[in-house]
Amino acid sequence: MRPVSIWQWSPWGLLLCLLCCSCLGAPSPSTAPEKRPGSQGLRFRLAGFPRKPFEGRVEIQRSGEWGTICDDDFTLQAAHVLCRELGFTEATGWTHSAKYGPGTGRIWLDNLSCSGTEQSVTECASRGWGNSDCTHDEDAGVICKDQRLPGFSDSNVIEVEQHLQVEEVRLRPAVGRGRRPLPVTEGLVEVRLPDGWLQVCDKGWSAHNSHVVCGMLGFPSEKRVNTAFYRKLRKRAAKASARRPKPLGRRLTKLKVKPKPRVGRGPIKRLLAQRQQHSFGLHGVACVGTEAHLSLCSLEFYRANDTTRCPGGAPAVVSCVPGPLYAASSGQKKQQQSKPQGETRVRLKGGAHPGEGRVEVLKASTWGTVCDRKWDLQAASVVCRELGFGSAREALSGARMGQGMGAIHLSEVRCSGQEPSLWKCPHKNITAEDCSHSRDAGVRCNLPYTGIRLSGGRSRHEGRVEVQIGEAGSLRWGLICGDDWGTLEAMVVCRQLGLGYANHGLQETWYWDSGNTTEVVMSGVRCTGSELSLDQCAHHGAHIACKRTGTRFTAGVICSETASDLLLHSALVQETAYIEDRPLHMLYCAAEENCLARSARSAPWPYGHRRLLRFSSQIHNLGRADFRPKAGRHSWVWHECHGHYHSMDIFTHYDILTPNGTKVAEGHKASFCLEDTECQEDVAKRYECANFGEQGITVGCWDLYRHDIDCQWIDITDVRPGNYILQVVINPNFEVAESDFTNNAMKCNCKYDGHRIWVHNCHIGDAFSEEANRRFERYPGQTSNQIV
Incomplete structure (x- = not known):
């Protein structure tokens, strides 16, 4: 049994101990730190490469999860506090932009502000634990003085020598x-x-x-x-190996001659x-x-x-x-297709990369978002694996992937990580009053490496496209023929590279050095724009067919990390739709802009009228970049009739369709002028049309086209009574990059009796489940209506 000293139990010993401490004075925190109450439950370590034992990326473990610190507002004073937490006397410097490599997990602290005298990092000001708008490309690091604090023995510090972190x-x-x-x-x-x-x-x-x-x-x-x-x-x-010849004696041993093994x-x-x-x-x-x-x-x-x-x-x-999206390129397509696939109830929206975005779930045939309360890496990983990706790199909070619209279905999701679906995790059903879209949860998932790169560009976001072909053991890099290469193909490349969205798809790249890669290995590439990799696009086989040969005419891209995302306020369309019989003498200007049906050309001008379905449209930008016209100011067209510049030839399509999809009436709206009509709170307007101003829609703002504006209609003069579908499509020709094109269409049910029209059930094209959309388009006993 261990002996007990009298000083440990005697009141006199305790009194003498207190007197000695009073005489000698309390030790300075910078020389003999003690356990700080504010650091309870936290653990610290240095990680990343290349580094030394006293420097690296700062990582903190909180609630059992390791995370990093964002470099926003980080200073040497904050580095002093963290170095003392790690057991060093002080900091000699700090690093930003993930010098020691990006970390994983949560970003625990952002906008960390310390005076340098704090005993614990918990005493410094910040945005709060886990509240950050950073990525791991902004992870902060410290360089501590290679001098340990005397007597430092804090169990909350994970020693570098004993607990190395696996980075990759x-x-x-x-x-x-x-x-x-x-x-x-x-x-x-x-x-x-x-x-x-x-x-x-x-x-x-x-x-x-x-x-x-x-x-x-x-x-x-x-x-x-x-x-x-x-x-x-x-x-x-x-x-x-056992059949290798042994050394041939002392002479060969002295000469250090090692006979070559005879191997198979x-x-x-x-x-x-x-x-x-x-x-x-x-x-x-x-x-x-x-x-x-x-x-x-x-x-x-x-x-x-x-x-x-x-x-x-x-x-x-x-x-x-591999997940279904990558099975085709790995030779396991048949295996994946043999498994029954039901309709997915989880999806990602608004992300710049595959496996990244705002989490949306399907409930009662309607898509909605997830509140970020208690959102963690385990829940994010369940989402990622359910969608066919790997585990989650980050669990995002605070609407980092943009705010959704409509319902918020789930909150306080708590997953163990073993669930096959997010819906199997315990969660709380909430109403819109319990949470707001400013707290929409998101994820970033781990993705497989698929063999594509850019070369010759001025930055990592642009360059000549190179693909890796062959099979493991005989891989080589090659170029892509530039014939018919365009924006849709560039969208796929930028997505596959994790570089966001395509600003341009280039067919000539002579101004970019191709280095040692000069062989064209792929041609005839045709993409729809929704593929995750070029392997999923149609292209020629082993035979290369290029109209223009040479490395001058090879494919290139310019990518952007952010993009706009336009969304039509469907409820406003339903609320404002009505029919107007407008006299022809008031439609000369609209006729010049081709806003009437073709039969108007043979009308008895200026007598008679046209029947117009009018409605207001409010177009929101929910993305992470302003929506700007593709054409520059120098190419805008002045229209004397309306007294404004047109910056895009076609901005929206308005169509009346039969239940089987036949178009019976159409309209279109050139962008009279893209401007910020109204904005969310704390968002300033940036674009207005007056005085040849800049055109666009700012993030968090919307452009309102009232029902009484010219061309804000569909000419239905020739449409017979019946049941129809009203469809509005924004940016229909994909002229401007967006983070999500699937939500650019809006549909409504229409019932027209020849005198009045009822517009109901208006919704964004991807807001309902597939089955709900099929029910939406079905009219029992209804035959197709045709134009008179």
Whole structure:
């Protein structure tokens, strides 16, 4: 039994202790820190590469989740406080823009403001825990003075030497497994550590570990590996290695001559070479399976002085199952299609990249958003895997992916990470009064690497498009023929690269240096614009057919991280729709702008009238960039009739359709002038048409076209009574980049009896479920109406 000193229990000992402390004075926090109450529950560490033990990206663990600090308003004073939290005397500098690499998980602190004298980072001012508008490209780092605080022994600091963080994970295709196209779905697990890429010992490796690794690599699930094949291959390699000639005596030993081994051919030879290069850096991996990152699992790192690593073991091998969007390029299309696919009840909207966006869920046949209360990485990962991506890189709050419109269906979602769908997680059903769209939740998911890059551009957002073709083991880079390359193809490239949206699709790129890549390997590319990768677009096969040859005429793109997102206020259309019989003598100006039906040309001008379906339209910009006309001011057209400039030839399409989709009447609206009619609170107007002003729609503003404006109608003079669909499409020719084109159409039910019209059930084209949309378009017993 451990002896107890009298000073620990005696009141006299306690009194003497207090007197001694009073005489000697309390130690300074900068020289002998003690446990601060404000730091309870927090843990700190330095991470990232390349770095030294006293510098790196600052990471904080709160509520069991590791996160980072945004560099907004970060100063040396804040670095002093954090270095003391980490056990160093002071800071000598700090870094911004993720110098040590981007982190993962939450961004715990933003706009951190410290005076430098605080005892804990919790005493500094900030936007609040987890409240940030940053990305991990803005992670802050510190450079501390390489001098430890005397007597510092804070268990809340994760020592760098003992707890290295796994920054990246990759799969190296295993030799002898045949050639496979990208993305790589099976191979040896390698982790990036300060010593480079090292392998993981497979002792104790479990399916949970594979699940986490596949999630980091952008795959929703894992499958069993054919271990018999790898065991057989290793045995054959071991036999081939055992047949190597031994040293030929003392003379060769002194001369340090090493005879070359006689190894087998093909995969055995390659496996032998690979086996001799095995370098293990990690072992004892034990994941629960719900972790979003391997660094969150229990794991052990080999020490530098370990001479025997992974005795009796082998490198861990993982095989992943790609999601449906990537199955075609990985050769598993048939397998994915064989599984029954029901209608999805979760989707992402407003994101610049695949696997990124505002989370929307389907309830009662209507799409709505999710409130960010208690939104975390586990819930975000459930969403990502449900949609066919990997685990979540970030759980976004505060409408970082833009505000939605309409219902808010869920709040306080609490997932364990094992659920197959977000709807299986415990949650709270709420009303609009409980939460606002300023708190819409979002996600960023891990995606597979699919082999595409840009070269020669002035920045990473532009350049000549290069694709990687071939199969694992024989991959090469090549160019794309520029014939008929356009905006839709560029949209796919920018999305696949994670660079956002396409400003331009270029057919000539002679002004960009192509480096060593001069071979054209793809031609005839045709995309709809909705694909996630060029592999999903139509293109020529192995035969390349270019009308214009040479690297001068190869495809290029200019991408933008942000884009606008226009949305029509459908309820206003329903509220303001009415019929007007307008005399012809009042329509000369509208006729000049082609706003009437073709039969108006043969009308008895100026006598008679035209029957017009009129309504107001209010177009909101919910994106993250202003909506600007594609054409510059120099090419705008002045219209004397209305006294304004037209900046776009066609801005909206107005159509009357039969239930089977036949168009019976149409209208169009050139952009009389794009301007900010009204804006949300605290948003200033930037665009107005007066005096040849700049045209556009600011983020958070809307342009209102009243029902009494010329061309704000559809000429229905020739339409017979019946049931119809009113459809309005904004930016119909995709002339201006938007983050989401699927919400550019609005539809309403119409009933016309020849004298009056009833417009009802107006909604954005993607606001309902597929089944609800089918019911919307169905009119039992109704035959198609035709123009007289």
